[in-house]
Amino acid sequence: MLKNIQEWILLLSIFGILILLGNWLNYEIVPLSAIPGMIVLIGIALLGLVIQKMLPINLPTVAYVAIIGILISMPWMPGSERIVEWTSQIELLATTTPILAYAGISIGRSWADFAKLGWRTIIVASFVLLGTFLGSALIAEIILRVQGII
Amino acid sequence: MVDVKGLWKDWRLHTIVLAVVVITELIGNYEFAVGPGVVVLLPMLYAIIIGIILYFTPAIKEKQAKHAEPLIVLGVLLLIAKIGVVIGPSLPQIIAAGPALLLQEFGNLATILFALPIAIYLGLKREAIGMTHSVAREPNVGLIVDKFGFNSPEGRGVMAVYIFGTVFGAIFMGLISGFLATITPLHPLSFAMASGIGSSSMMAAASGSLIAAFPNFETDIIAFAGASNLLSLSTGLYMSIFIGLPLTEKLYQIITRRRHKEEA
Structure with missing residues (x-):
């Protein structure tokens, strides 16, 4: 479990760096002001992964991640303004570019099927x-x- | 959860993706008019295409392409986390728009009325049932394979649309969503809800184009598209089991019977 968490943190951090970079180059948000938001997003994803692994219920990880994200940013949740303010510094479209870059590379493997x-x-x-x-x-x-x- | 052990060490892969991100984000968004509408090109669309091309260059070996797949899942978690913290503060608006959000899920059935007659007209047989009963994402593929078998006509049909969606879905949705939202009188928020068809990458591409075309609605577009996608993910399979598939089979029978009569 600990080993898993380490690997997840490393990989989510790689994504974090890629996202901060796109966020900076295209949306002109300097990484320094986007780092708190990025840490929050990585924390939410990590918590979702850990909960999924620990709970016996067979729900997909995305469900836990979505629920945690919604809960901590609801207007009724104390401190939610801070979460919203930090994460607003991460553009949604900056998160999608690295995902689809990895996706494109992996899609190459399906190309032969697609061409058929x-x-x-x-x-x-x-x-x-x-x-x-x-x-x-x-x-x-x-x-x-x-x-x-x- | 997929196994991601040791994947952080594939520096070749991560460095290439880093280069792709830098190049595509520096090119930035690009919009052009097609008649009265606007087509939006986003860095994520260039990124998929460059990624596919790279697969056929020596830069990417089979190993990198294999490693890339489980990483998509982790990236999607960050995307969903971001969507979650946009939905949270918008929860009052989402609850207010609840009836529209729930009912538009039935719009996914429109694909049957729309695409099944076309498939039959083009001469496809029972493949058409697998192809048009849903948008053919993983749960729907599972349902069809479970019911008809992998090597049945229905199974081949659902796999064909699945492969199309995997390779071309995000590109297709990104191209049509901004365009349709600018040429039709429908409101961008309606298209935002429609973007959530149960695939994270297609939803991101469709809603991304909407955001680029209507930046004033950015928060609402993300919140509605994200909420609708979560709904589609959680209801999509049941929609197919109880309504989509039976409806497709019934409609298939009606249309083919009529054609047979005409031929006879």
Whole structure:
């Protein structure tokens, strides 16, 4: 367990450095002011990993991470302003670039399978994604308008 | 949890990713008009494409590509942590928008009405059921393989869409979401909710384009997209089991029976 935690901290820190870098280069937030927020995010992810490993319930780690993140930043939680202020210094889009860089490298392995897909599959799969996206947006639009939110 | 032992030592991989991050973030966001709409290109899209290209260069060996996969999971945890702390303070708004958030989950079924007839029209047989019953992420693949078997037509269909989504999903969602939100009269917040289709990378790409196109709504877009994605992750499988798959099979029967009649 301790060994696991060490490895997780190392890897999350590598991600942290990559994120701070993108955050700085594209969104002009200097690493020094973004470090507290980054430490909070790494802490949340780590806690989620540890809880997942310790609890006998078989929930995915992302569920614990999401719940912890939401709980500590709720307006009713003492000290949440500080958490929100720190983490607001980390741009969401800076966190996604390194993830998708690793993803791209690993996707290369699926390329041979992808190249074998026929044109019909590509058309149908595009409509599958498009259909989900538009269908959900239409329903959301109707309900949000009925509720008077937009 | 996946095994990540010793992966921090793959400095070749981390250095290459560092270079990709520096290059893509320095290029920055790029927007261009297509007719009345706007297509947004984000560093994360360049990063996927550069990553795929690198796989075919000597810089990346099979080992690095294998190591990269479990690392995505850890990165996604940081993304979800960030989304969590955006959802927290927005919780009152999210609760207020609860009915829309819950009901738009049924929009995922629209893919069946939309894509199944096209698949059948293109001449696909029972593959079409696997392909169009859902967005074909891991839980849906599991369901189809469990019910029909991996080598069944349905199994091949769901795997085909799964592979498409894995390789091209984030790029596709990133390209269409900003564009659709700028050419249709629908509100960016509706598209934000629609972005949460149960895949973290597709959600990030779709909502990322929305943020770039509508920066004033940044916090709300992240909160609604993130909340909707969590809902999709937790309800998606049950949606497929109880509604999506039965509906697809029924519709498949109706459409193919009618075609057979016409042919006869």
